[in-house]
Amino acid sequence: MTRHAIVVGAGLAGSSAAERLAARGWSITLLDAAAAPGQGASGNRAGVLRPLPSLDDNRLARLTRAAFTHARAHFHALLADELPLRWRQTGVLHLARDEKQAATQRRVVEERRPPAEDLRFVERAEASRLAGWPVANGGWWFPNGGWVDPASLCRANLARHATAIAAHFHCRVARIERPAECWRVFDENDRCLAAAPVLVLANASDARRFAATAHLPLRPARGQVSHLPATDGTAPEIVVCRGGYVTPAIDGIRCAGATFGIDDTDTVLRTADHAENLVRLDAILPGYGAAWRAETLDGRVGCRPMSPDRLPMIGAVADPTAPIPRQPVCPLAQLPRQPGLYVIDGFGARGIVWSALAGELLACLIDGDAPPLPADLIDAVDPGRFLLRGRAGTARRQPSPPGDD
Ligand SMILES: Cc1cc2nc3c(=O)[nH]c(=O)nc-3n(C[C@H](O)[C@H](O)[C@H](O)COP(=O)(O)OP(=O)(O)OC[C@H]3O[C@@H](n4cnc5c(N)ncnc54)[C@H](O)[C@@H]3O)c2cc1C
Incomplete structure (x- = not known):
């Protein structure tokens, strides 16, 4: 053939x-x-690279762990070939939404025993220090994770x-x-x-x-990301997730997202979706979203193939x-x-x-x-x-x- x-x-x-x-x-x-x-x-300007651990180490967790390792090796190979990939290993912090989820996250780390450079559970004080902002709970810390410019x-x-x-x-x-x-x-x-x-x-x-x-x-699932004007070097300088995500400042823009609308393929930006992303952002980093108004934000819409x-x-x-x-x-x-x-x-x-x-x-x-x-x-x-x-x-x-x- x-x-x-x-x-x-x-x-x-x-x-x-x-x-x-x-x-x-x-x-x-x-x-x-x-x-x-x-x-x-x-x-999108940037998305998150991180695995998805689970207590039962299900197929999604295993596939994503293998893919995460493979992606990092691929990125190193592309950069070794001097190709124009943009990604940063900033680490990814996945905050627990409450004490119950924090307990589950702790158990996953205790029972699955991942290498510490891949995943640790961090208590609230350390999580706040990593984020550079006071947070409500501890969470998973993926030191090898980061953001990627997918295009x-x-x-x-x-x-x-x-x-x-x-x-x-x-x-x-x-x-x-x-x-x-x-x-x-x-x-x-x-x-x-x-x-x-x-x-x-x-x-x-x-x-x-x-x-x-x-x-x-x-099925397509519309997702809108909000672009927050931000100064390089300000917190957070890592990716922080909790029912959404916020990235470090990349070329003066921080990405915060994202909305999720199944079978919605409208690519026009919506103020209501920016408002939703700011609420999401506030749940990740309490009080952080107050610096922006939804009406003034720019962003990007994409459709995930689900x-x-x-x-x-x-x-x-x-x-x-x-x-x-x-x-x-x-x-x-x-x-x-x-x-x-x-x-x-x-x-x-x-x-x-x-x-x-x-x-x-x-x-x-x-x-x-x-x-x-x-x-x-x-x-x-x-x-x-x-x-x-x-x-x-x-x-x-x-x-x-x-x-x-
Ligand atoms: C808001 C949002 C946030 C996300 N965040 C993350 C994240 O943090 N981490 C993560 O891992 N993933 C994330 N994703 C998911 C990730 O971006 C998608 O899974 C991935 O981009 C899908 O890639 P794809 O190549 O399948 O689709 P696409 O990138 O959509 O590529 C499909 C291509 O096909 C072309 N095409 C379509 N129809 C035709 C046709 N008939 N003829 C010729 N060309 C055609 C299109 O022009 C397009 O270029 C996010 C996605 C969205 C939308």
Whole structure:
């Protein structure tokens, strides 16, 4: 087979998939409707990089821990190649919302025993010192976490293999088909934009526009971030989360967010949402939000591509028209797939953390390499799981909040 793939979407998902395939010698035709990489959900000024521990070390926790480690290694590699990624390991403080949650956070650290450089529980006094602001509770301290400029990560991914990745912008894919051995993608005027044996869909919730992937339960969730004018070097100089997040000042702007509106795709900024973010900010750092008025704030809106179980979709797309074996022993392995069609999507509120590992996993699945995750986690992110909903071992919902912290 020709090692040529079309990737639709140049956000975190598409740029990571393209980068990992190009690293294996594939040539990539990358198509995006926008004018540049990282203009959709991946276009915020900054987002949070941190793991998601849990008492039972569930699949979401394990996946995110693996992804966090992988992302940091990927970032180091990009910077070693002098690529223009912007991220800072400032540490991330996740404050407990009350004493009950603080007790749970303490237990997670005591029982799971993570290395102290990855995670510690800090009491209220230390948390206040780290934040540079008096806070109401202690919380989890992730010294290796930080903020990431996601569009810079997209650009760095593509720049790493600038010869192998032919990126085309202002190209909206309206239709896909596989008449013979190749996938062909078409624009709104039914002009063929590209043809290749492998097609990777990384166009967020828009992937549902294609008949071949219309069965994937992707939904957009609007999120508005508020931009707070701030002087560099003022507190907090770390990322602080608690039902939302606030970043350090980055080029004179602190990001505070974010709202969450399922199936809302309106990209116009709302004063009411800035007001909501200021309330959220006050819950993180009491009294901090008083310095700003919602009416005067700028910000940014993006739509997270959500999946119903809060886990991403990475792998070969199943064929929803083919009969599913009635009592399969190994259901996902037996699901009929659409040849050459892959998806990397459903990153929800975690794309900054997940994308590097997701890109590597997808490239391994396409190229037949040893995958970077154990089999149960590969099954957990298999896009075919939704066709088996209700059958044993599939599509369990993770006990995870939808928010970005
Ligand atoms: C407000 C907000 C805060 C967030 N905070 C965090 C955080 O703190 N930490 C974290 O880990 N994650 C966070 N996220 C989540 C993260 O940003 C997303 O998971 C990630 O950006 C999704 O990447 P993507 O590539 O799937 O989607 P996108 O970045 O939206 O990329 C999809 C691309 O596909 C293109 N496209 C769509 N349709 C077509 C088509 N038909 N043809 C061609 N191109 C098409 C679009 O132009 C776009 O470039 C946040 C998201 C939001 C919105």
